[in-house]
Amino acid sequence: MFNHLFSKGGLSLERMRGFMQMAEAGSISRAAPGDANRQSQISRQIRELEHFFGTKLTKRNGRMLTLSPAGQRLSQLIRGQLHDLEDFRKEQAEQPKSLVIGAAASVLDWLLVPVLPAISTLLGNATLYTEVHRSRSLSDAVRDGRVDLALIRKSAVAKGDPMAAVMKVGFHLCIPRRLLKRGTSQQDASSPLVWQRLPFAAGRDGGEADAAIRNSMKGVGVDFRPKFECGSLLQVLKLVQLEACAAILPTVGIPSLDPKLVLVLPFTPMRTFDRTLVLHWNRRQMERRGIESGHLKRLARLIATQRLP
């Protein structure tokens, strides 16, 4: 059995590794930035694998090299195999498992980081790696095992894939009371006319939420010109906490605000943008690690019920 795999040369773990690195990085040069040797080596290793399997594993895409369908399959297969071996090694070395958790920056910082210790405990003292991703790329990353767990909006998960609901997320208008005229009622503050005169902070991460905020503002006739455009919502939150400006923030950020200092109102123009946040995982990946879906559902509850100080 398996004679065909060994009767001719050309297959080796190192080659598989080289190919997989290229697959992860998306191209050869990105797999080994600044190392021309390694680049030529990976190029050769891929060609040797192609010769072994008798198939093209890559295709040209401009001057870059990307995976062919067969290459996609093989790279995922190899990733899984190396993963298994690594898990076995860790297990034998009595090192804890490691898991990669991905989410958008704000979700990670506000929702996930506070419960990381509890998550680690729940998963048998696993070592946890966090990675910032966009929603769209996250579901891909989970699908092919680069990320083990993701906190992601439900609509980004392909149906049939496993997930567990965590919480609903909406958007809120957050206005430091200091910036409002004395005696401004909550109802007054809900008026676009008031918004127009407030200094705003906004994200500028190119994400969907960011674009939606700007569109919504435009939709209600506000010429939205934020005073601060920040690379991340964390910075926006900070600016609000400093009472320097108002902002539209997702639910997950609200607990960080002091209600005595900041007025928080539902941001009605984005009601349709409300979304459910779910914990998403790759079924095979979790089976491999021996983590049952019961654990993961408990984990989702844990995240949902945690409260910030």
Next chain:
Amino acid sequence: MFNHLFSKGGLSLERMRGFMQMAEAGSISRAAPGDANRQSQISRQIRELEHFFGTKLTKRNGRMLTLSPAGQRLSQLIRGQLHDLEDFRKEQAEQPKSLVIGAAASVLDWLLVPVLPAISTLLGNATLYTEVHRSRSLSDAVRDGRVDLALIRKSAVAKGDPMAAVMKVGFHLCIPRRLLKRGTSQQDASSPLVWQRLPFAAGRDGGEADAAIRNSMKGVGVDFRPKFECGSLLQVLKLVQLEACAAILPTVGIPSLDPKLVLVLPFTPMRTFDRTLVLHWNRRQMERRGIESGHLKRLARLIATQRLP
């Protein structure tokens, strides 16, 4: 990622292969009979793997070497990986998949072989390998992927494992009419007194069914001394077809007998021995091959409904 797997030597496909061969065979010497070189090589390869993972993969058992629990896990992991690579290679080479089908000799010959072509078609022109196994070892073989499909008695399948019923199997007393006195009624022939004077053929394969037959005979007061003791039930069937002797045969063999020449009666002493034959498979293994359980259930029906000429 996976740096630990490559930062030190000691891990290679060849070594994994050597280890797995030993694991399959049960000992080093059986893995390479008559080849002292290969034996010493495998011994070394195993030790190198043990050093790499920092664990014992084997333990002594008398002068033989068997797997430690960690070795068990690793060998199954490796088998799966090589299997995946082999499947991928075949797929790319546009060769059909191959599947190993196991069953007891009689079940294989009488029930399975006639439908092999149909099975192959159903599974996308797969190449099929048949292997003769005992029931007990079969369920083990399926569990760790050495055998893909097994036709096996239901009680030998661990509960929770996937299976599909094929048919009930009982045992029948088959007596060539030539051997009975003229005018012997069917009822007369059912009497142990008649059996005592008949020449019998029986299996002597050490299987459970064989032992049960002998016990049952003893139970009804027959001093069971078969005239022929054959290594396989196929030979027993042949002897009955030749009208040379009577025999106790399982349901699957009955269609090969001409009812005009051979009287077939239920063998009542073994009623409690009736069993259900099921098609059994390894869930992961079938997922790997992309074979759905719907296909397998259809396959079970196919086997059940086939009729011998």
Next chain:
DNA sequence: AAGATTGCTGACTCCTAAGTCATGTTTAAT
């Protein structure tokens, strides 16, 4: 106790594959 079986070890040889370097080819941007 003698012999056979099974596995382990050391000391090699040989070969595959990893790694290095220089240079060529294709494609994209200016």
Next chain:
DNA sequence: ATTAAACATGACTTAGGAGTCAGCAATCTT
């Protein structure tokens, strides 16, 4: 047209692992 980026290729050196052989040690059989 020129330049730069990304990959490919040829011609090597080096290292690690496969393969071979001889001999030893432990265990079972008789």
